[in-house]
Amino acid sequence: MEHFDLVVIGSGPAGRRAAIQAAKLGKSVMVIERRQRVGGVSVHTGTIPSKTLRETVLNLSGWRERGFYGLSYRVKKDIEGKDLGARLNKTLDYEVEVLEHQFARNGVETMSGNARFRDDHHIVVTDLNGETQTISFDFAVIAVGTTPYRPGNIPFDDHTIVDSDSLVAEPRVPRSLTVVGAGVIGIEYATIFSALDVPVTLIEPRDTYLDFIDREIIEEFSHDLRKRGMTIRLGAKVDRVEKDAQGWAIAILTDGRQIRSDMLLYAAGRMGATMDLGLEACGVVPDERGRLKVDPATFQTEVRNIYAAGDVIGFPSLASTSMEQGRIAALHAFGASMPPAPEFFPYGIYAVPEISTVGLTEQQVRAQNIPYECGVARFRETSRGHIMGLQSGMMKMIVSLETRKLLGVHIVGEGATELIHIGQAVLNLGATLDYFVENTFNYPTLAEAYKIAALDAWNRMPRTKPIAPIVEEPEIQVTRRKARAGQAGA
Numbered sequence: 453m454e455h456f457d458l459v460v461i462g463s464g465p466a467g468r469r470a471a472i473q474a475a476k477l478g479k480s481v482m483v484i485e486r487r488q489r490v491g492g493v494s495v496h497t498g499t500i501p502s503k504t505l506r507e508t509v510l511n512l513s514g515w516r517e518r519g520f521y522g523l524s525y526r527v528k529k530d531i532e533g534k535d536l537g538a539r540l541n542k543t544l545d546y547e548v549e550v551l552e553h554q555f556a557r558n559g560v561e562t563m564s565g566n567a568r569f570r571d572d573h574h575i576v577v578t579d580l581n582g583e584t585q586t587i588s589f590d591f592a593v594i595a596v597g598t599t600p601y602r603p604g605n606i607p608f609d610d611h612t613i614v615d616s617d618s619l620v621a622e623p624r625v626p627r628s629l630t631v632v633g634a635g636v637i638g639i640e641y642a643t644i645f646s647a648l649d650v651p652v653t654l655i656e657p658r659d660t661y662l663d664f665i666d667r668e669i670i671e672e673f674s675h676d677l678r679k680r681g682m683t684i685r686l687g688a689k690v691d692r693v694e695k696d697a698q699g700w701a702i703a704i705l706t707d708g709r710q711i712r713s714d715m716l717l718y719a720a721g722r723m724g725a726t727m728d729l730g731l732e733a734c735g736v737v738p739d740e741r742g743r744l745k746v747d748p749a750t751f752q753t754e755v756r757n758i759y760a761a762g763d764v765i766g767f768p769s770l771a772s773t774s775m776e777q778g779r780i781a782a783l784h785a786f787g788a789s790m791p792p793a794p795e796f797f798p799y800g801i802y803a804v805p806e807i808s809t810v811g812l813t814e815q816q817v818r819a820q821n822i823p824y825e826c827g828v829a830r831f832r833e834t835s836r837g838h839i840m841g842l843q844s845g846m847m848k849m850i851v852s853l854e855t856r857k858l859l860g861v862h863i864v865g866e867g868a869t870e871l872i873h874i875g876q877a878v879l880n881l882g883a884t885l886d887y888f889v890e891n892t893f894n895y896p897t898l899a900e901a902y903k904i905a906a907l908d909a910w911n912r913m914p915r916t917k918p919i920a921p922i923v924e925e926p927e928i929q930v931t932r933r934k935a936r937a938g939q940a941g942a
């Protein structure tokens with residue numbers, strides 16, 4: 453029987469980083485992957501395909517040119533499913549190849565098959581032909597990710613009634629789309645198809661959505677979506693879904709209303725893919741959605757030599773944080789020193805337009821009774837935004853009234869997922885809003901929004917004690933908003 457210092461189940465972002473980190477520490481590592489190709493959900497059905505699809509849509513539809521002084525172009529007429537699929541396959545192949553090289557370079561072994569625990573030190577792997585092999589390990593990392601939640605009252609056929617996996621497996625451009633669930637996945641696909649001029653109805657049972665995002669950013673985002681014709685139905689519950697005689701998907705709401713569309717995407721959450729792991733044999737206990745509980749500092753499960761990382765442990769379920777979790781799990785398992793975790797990480801939602809956020813929201817700052825002030829910049833106030841013809845996009849900055857330190861940055865609009873990293877650096881370095889005021893930025897750039905937002909916040913701050921001088925008024929027009937008290941609870 454072969455023995456490994458570390459066995460990793462799953463080759464997505466968490467699994468691959470755990471494996472490579474352990475290999476770099478000189479350990480023997482086996483990665484077990486049930487798909488035939490490595491990469492996990494992230495490469496095959498999740499992060500990479502959805503972002504590739506988005507990029508394709510933005511390019512083919514001429515989205516980035518729209519609205520520019522009222523002009524509207526479309527680069528390709530009659531965009532079809534095969535147009536969406538072409539770039540997907542190329543990107544996917546490339547990602548798999550890179551990963552295979554990384555494993556090979558680091559001496560990580562891989563095995564294709566279904567892994568099942570025999571006990572807390574042995575795993576049985578069954579390959580496609582039904583052949584089994586048992587391997588033993590000192591440590592294991594469970595990084596199996598999640599699968600779409602598919603309740604019994606939704607008759608999925610993976611063409612008209614789809615989940616996020618089947619949507620990218622064979623992409624098509626529907627005549628109309630209903631999206632059930634305004635979580636990150638639902639929002640990303642709803643806005644991508646809406647950018648193709650597909651009429652989209654988004655249904656969410658709660659009265660709010662994306663609750664972890666600053667409410668002002670969500671208001672701006674919702675306004676943008678409604679302006680371009682998307683129907684957002686909050687507080688609407690789907691009782692069941694049917695297909696009518698003409699093959700349309702019908703979402704029947706609990707109040708009896710019906711929504712008919714050419715395609716329905718059910719995106720009401722995901723389940724930890726732990727069902728077939730035989731966890732009962734090793735002592736790890738999943739919750740009712742198949743997710744695993746871990747110590748948040750070490751990523752150890754209740755069974756000390758078994759770790760879990762990535763989407764299978766729940767929020768934030770980001771590829772970026774999953775990688776870090778996998779790395780920390782491997783470092784901890786082999787007693788290597790662990791770097792202090794940075795306090796703040798960014799969250800990116802690849803909708804059209806993008807949303808990205810780092811640090812505290814205004815709602816969190818208020819709840820924590822921190823005296824604060826906000827500054828806002830609209831992209832159209834920057835020369836770059838104007839040149840690009842951006843009609844929407846905003847940045848909101850939150851700073852401490854007492855220390856002038858940055859507390860949070862929230863962005864909706866073009867480039868948000870890139871721009872956020874300036875805010876992340878300033879936040880993690882504990883710097884004040886003066887950083888933005890005093891440093892020279894490239895001109896023209898959207899990054900100038902940081903300067904405008906910082907000046908806006910600065911202009912609202914009470915002048916009770918001397919604060920760093922602002923030398924001159926910026927040429928760009930600073931957003932004037934209603935002065936707010938800025939005190940917690942105000």
Ligand SMILES: NC(=O)c1ccc[n+]([C@@H]2O[C@H](COP(=O)([O-])OP(=O)(O)OC[C@H]3O[C@@H](n4cnc5c(N)ncnc54)[C@H](O)[C@@H]3O)[C@@H](O)[C@H]2O)c1
Nearest residue numbers: 633634635636637638657719720721722768769800801802
């Ligand atoms: N860009 C990114 O970072 C990115 C992209 C995709 C997914 N993810 C992560 O993957 C995870 C899964 O995303 P998700 O969108 O599938 O799940 P989610 O849990 O984030 O959202 C599900 C949504 O469906 C709604 N819902 C729940 N039950 C429902 C029902 N019966 N009918 C209708 N709606 C219902 C919920 O209220 C929620 O708004 C999340 O943690 C997400 O953050 C991240």
